[in-house]
Amino acid sequence: MPTKGTGRQQPKQLRVVVIGGGTGLSVLLRGLKNEPVHITAIVTVADDGGSSGRLREEMDMPPPGDIRNVLTALADTEPLMEKVMQYRFSNGTGLAGHNLGNLLLAAMNEITGDFVTAVKALSGVLAVRGDVLPASTQSIQLKAEMEDSTIVTGESQIPLAGKKIKRVFLEPHDAAPLGEALQAIEDADAILIGPGSLYTSILPNLLVRGIFAAITRSQAHKMYICNVMTQPGETDEYTASKHVRVIHEHVGDAFLDTIIVNSAEIPAYVLEKYAEKGAAPVPCDLPQLRKLGLHVVAKPLVTFEDGYLRHDAREVSKQVVSLIKRRRKAQSG
Template sequence: MAVGRTPLLEEELKIVVIGGGTGLSVLLRGLKEENVHITAIVTVADDGGSSGRLRQEMDMLPPGDIRNVITALADTEPLMKKLMQYRFTNGTGLAGHNVGNLLLAALYDITGDFVTAVKALSGVLAVRGEVLPSSTQSILLKAEMEDGTIVTGESQIPLAGKRIKRVFLEPEDARPLIEALDAIKDADAILLGPGSLYTSILPNLLVKGIFETIMESDVPKVYICNVMTQPGETDNYTAYDHVRALYDHVGVEFLTTVVVNTQEVPEAFLAKYAAKGAYPVVCNMDKLKELDLTIVAEPMITFGEMYLRHDARKVSKEVVTILRQIISQQEGKR
């Protein structure tokens, strides 16, 4: 439990969610409907697309992952959410830029501080919870491949077509945002994922002080495994491989729980994803049991016209129920 706090089962839980990208945003849309206070700690390693251009031209942190999370947690009209995600398709200098990214860039230019800009936009959109970058330093993500080559840049790593050995940051001693550390210290539970393993989740854990603070806390630490593999990043990875990669990077087996999908993917979706090199993440229970984790293996996906995602409401309810059970057990031992 967080120091000095023993929440009853009906009380609001303080949950820190760590990651970035589309997967995290999907989860947050469901989690914000639960009786929890959310602090999202988001990667700032993106260097591609609109985020990469703004990062280079305005000397600011990349806003894309932050924007996605703000939009997911916003309590505002659907039209405003659609506006936040709108991407220009033409216009000199505008093509490729996202409106939400430009709003964050404008607020950064006005305030002179990226964290202040994030808080200002969060206030305008009535965000439920807090959104924080893991660091306020400019971070470059690099990957060492199994053949020894080094690939530079978050956007370039999945394009290399090679198996990743490890990822690391430049600078390696990038400083964490103190508010992010405080949120971790005060949390009743810490969630990682879903999202790109090497380019959304691990960059946060590699920021100096983030993982160390996680380890100092005795609260539940839950990893929500991806439903599908990611081409160029987790090709042929099972659920066990995802967890093992996390452990190998931080040097310790730190998770208490892993959440894995067991629902079969319909053939039509298998074909669409296979065309892009993505396949279902296999829930290999025998190997997972070797890790001495609580394993939550349930059907938990939903389908759109062209894609599948975690069922945000189902996963959120499942996770919160598990957390309250763990907390109840911990309190019973005190």
Template sequence: MSNSEAEEKEIPRLVVIGGGTGLSVLLRGLKRFPLDLTAIVTVADDGGSSGRLRSEMQMPPPGDVRNVLVALADVEPLLEKVLQYRFSNGDGLAGHNLGNLIIAALKDITGDFNHGIQELSRVLAIRGRVLPSTGQTITLKAEMSDGSLVEGESRIPRVGCRIERVFIDPEDAKPVDEAMEAISEADGIVIGPGSLYTSLLPNLLVKGMADAIRASSAKKIYICNVMTQAGETDGYTASDHVEAIYRHVGSELFDVVIANDAIPPLAIQQRYAAEGADPVLPDMDRIRKHGCEVVSANLLETRDVLRHDASFLSRSIMRLIRK
């Protein structure tokens, strides 16, 4: 084996699964480390520009994929602004995001949503690989505690009723082959952070996805949110997040749970409380009862909003998968 082959073999293969802001924040940290990185991204969004393209072009929504591509790309600030640009005027253009339109165009040019993503990944020279969890158009649905059924990822958190379960339609939506291969070959698999019911579970509910993760020999890591989300996880502790996932896709999915144990500044807490969000309590003992190792630490990066400290999380993940 040549030196270059030996070095390539030593680079850990990491799969990160999720969507929304949390996934993009984490990937901006991870791309600075020597990793063979694959991001598997939710395609359940049905709001805004993504929702319009989904409806009009019969394609999976591109918004979460776009954000992940930007997070992994080494692009000039102006190009990032171009990809994230949202039109404010124009008949038919107002509200659309330019990056979404580019992905839609590449989907038509290549004839396939995933192929279009790979072509844009090549143009942007991203550090890693971005894959949709499924190439099919799926709809997220939720059964609420009052027995009602809500359809649509964007509508579910706005109902104001506790979520009992979510499911995707069609329930037999097939995963992208490359995503399943990445999971089977991974040294580490990270799920989260992200909206529990509308970003994480839509990936895990794709047929065969959870079973493939469970069967993988990789270190499986769940990163819990630092704050609850109004309409989704009101009053949830860290173990409530884990147990909700296990109720949907079966237990023994995670080896390690990373949870925040720091208290946000009071002013930040008050601002989030006004929006119906509170700190997620890290109930370690209850998590350990599920057979998970717990890593608890100050995960907060506090600015105008709370974010996970991507640099600290990335170093923690690297230590775990190198054990």
């Protein structure tokens, strides 16, 4: 029997779509899965390096690496299962270099005959909180036109070229988006872009035909979570506003509403460690960001773990949920 009450309808669960790939996205999702939201992660399938690249080539399947990382981040499993998913073989003819989670996805793909079904099946095994979807199920190759007009082919090769990137594009240019991804974008209360490699993790998703069109149609709050550090070979000397301008230029529309950017001072010993690899903090250039019409959330949002700077996933997630609730309240009030 229905419970008697005030008759007031409970607010629907907030729906958040997160678009990207790589380590940055996985870190964010570990925090977001503890918030009262339904998560759909739309993940890039342009990876061509390492274990993912080998499976893509040999098994004629989308590269599983970024999908594996996201599944593991959203999983509600024992720590040992996470170690199993992330285990990389160091020995064995044909096995060395392969990641066990990638092989599990490859096996599921063979068993089910469909990559999306494979991801869903493994999601069930891992008790994943939310939905994980590839941006497309087609084989996509990422290419970059450099400032000197040369073309570099392959996501893994672009940062190694040692040249400034003019633009990136997909081949085929008309790769079809996954229908479920488009529906998730349409239903979202918020769409989070990043964090992650600008040219090789974020833009490949936005360039899939239909994905960005769905984002522009969506009434969701559109946020960009800016990287903490520059990435050698991709975003050398980029400010926060430069990241935004590159995204807007690639899709042809200034669609972002909000940027979340770190404002914390980074210790000198950490800066030295990153400088050795050619990386530096991404400056939060507030005047330029405001000129772009963005609402700016600039707060200390980093932690230092295992020798690396990471977004403070818990704090970023709380900022995201607060922004969504504030916007919903303003719309209903």
